[in-house]
Amino acid sequence: VDHNSPYWYNNITLLYHKNRKKGVKMTTALIMGYSNFDLGVFNEKDIRLKIIKKAIRRDLESLAEEGINWLVFTGNLGFESWVLDVANEMKEEYGFNLATIFDFETHGENWNEANQLKLSQFKQVDFVKYAYPKYEHMGQLRDYQRFLLENTDLAYFFYDPENETKLKFMDTLMKNQEGYRIKRLTFEDLNELAEKFSEKYAFDLDFCLP
Numbered sequence: 001v002d003h004n005s006p007y008w009y010n011n012i013t014l015l016y017h018k019n020r021k022k023g024v025k026m027t028t029a030l031i032m033g034y035s036n037f038d039l040g041v042f043n044e045k046d047i048r049l050k051i052i053k054k055a056i057r058r059d060l061e062s063l064a065e066e067g068i069n070w071l072v073f074t075g076n077l078g079f080e081s082w083v084l085d086v087a088n089e090m091k092e093e094y095g096f097n098l099a100t101i102f103d104f105e106t107h108g109e110n111w112n113e114a115n116q117l118k119l120s121q122f123k124q125v126d127f128v129k130y131a132y133p134k135y136e137h138m139g140q141l142r143d144y145q146r147f148l149l150e151n152t153d154l155a156y157f158f159y160d161p162e163n164e165t166k167l168k169f170m171d172t173l174m175k176n177q178e179g180y181r182i183k184r185l186t187f188e189d190l191n192e193l194a195e196k197f198s199e200k201y202a203f204d205l206d207f208c209l210p
Contacts, residue, residue, distance in 0.1 A: 028070040028099075029063055030148055033079030033158025033185065038165050041078070048207065049082065051193050055185055056086045059156060063183065064094040072152055073100045075107055075122040077115060079158040079185075084121060098125035103144050105130045149173060154181035163187065163208065 036042055041049055060071075060083070071087055073080050087096050100122045107130075108119040122128075131144045149155075155174055159167045174182050190207040 027067045028072055028152040028154075029068045029183070030072045030074075030152040030155040030157075031080050031083045032074065032076075032155060032167065032170060033083075034165065034167070035076060035078035036081075037078070039078065047197075048190075048194075051190060051197055051207075052079075053082055053086055055190055055193055056083050057090070059183065059185060060086060060090055060094070060096075063156065064090075064096070068153075069095060070097045070099060071156075072148070073098070073122055073125070074148070075100050075102045075119065077111075077118060081118050081121070083156070084125075088121075097127070099127035100125050100129075101148065102128075102130045103132065103141065104135055105133050106135070145170060145173060149177045149180060154183060156183045156185070158185040160184075160186045160188075 039048070041052075043049075071083070073084060084098070087098060090096060091098070102122075108115065111119060131147070132140050135141075157167075157171070157174065159165075159171055161168070161171060174180055187207045194207060
C-alpha cells in the first residue's frame with residue numbers, strides 16, 4: 001500500500017499505524033445519518049437544527065466519556081455536517097480527532113456553492129482519504145461500506161428504522177456486523193428534547209420525515 005497516495009481505502013491503516021506507534025488506543029465512531037434533504041432542514045436558523053445540535057452535543061459528550069477519540073465521517077450533508085460543526089466546537093476540550101473517508105474523489109463536485117463550503121470543512125479535518133478516484137461499479141460502494149464498519153468500533157447513527165431511506169442498507173449491515181454497536185439518535189429522542197424546548201418557549205414542534 002502506498003501510504004502517500006490519497007486513494008484506496010486500505011490507506012486508512014496509516015491512521016492506525018501512526019497512533020499505535022505513539023501507544024494511543026484507537027477508539028472510533030462512524031458518523032452517519034439522515035441528510036438535510038431527508039429532513040427538509042435547509043436553513044441554519046431552523047429551530048429544529050438547534051435541537052438536533054443540542055442532542056448531538058449531549059451524545060458526543062457521552063461518547064467521549066466512553067473513550068471515543070476518533071470520529072469518522074463520509075462527507076455527507078445533513079447529520080454528518082452538523083456533527084462535524086459540533087465536534088469542532090468540542091474538539092479542544094474533549095480531545096476528539098476527526099477523519100473523513102470519502103467514497104470517491106469526485107464526491108460533492110456538483111454541489112452548489114453553499115454546500116461546497118460544507119464539503120471543504122470535511123476536508124479540513126485531521127485525516128482525509130478517498131476510497132477511489134471515481135465511481136466505476138457497485139462493488140466499490142459495497143467494499144467501502146464494509147470497510148467502514150470493519151475499521152470502526154461503533155456507529156453514531158441518526159436513523160429510525162420506522163422512517164426508511166437509502167440508509168436502510170447500512171442499518172442492516174451494522175446489525176449484521178458481529179460485535180458492532182449502534183448508538184442511535186431517533187425522532188423520539190428529538191421529540192422529547194423538543195417538548196422541553198417548546199415548554200420553555202411555548203410553541204409546538206414535531207420531528208419526523210416530511
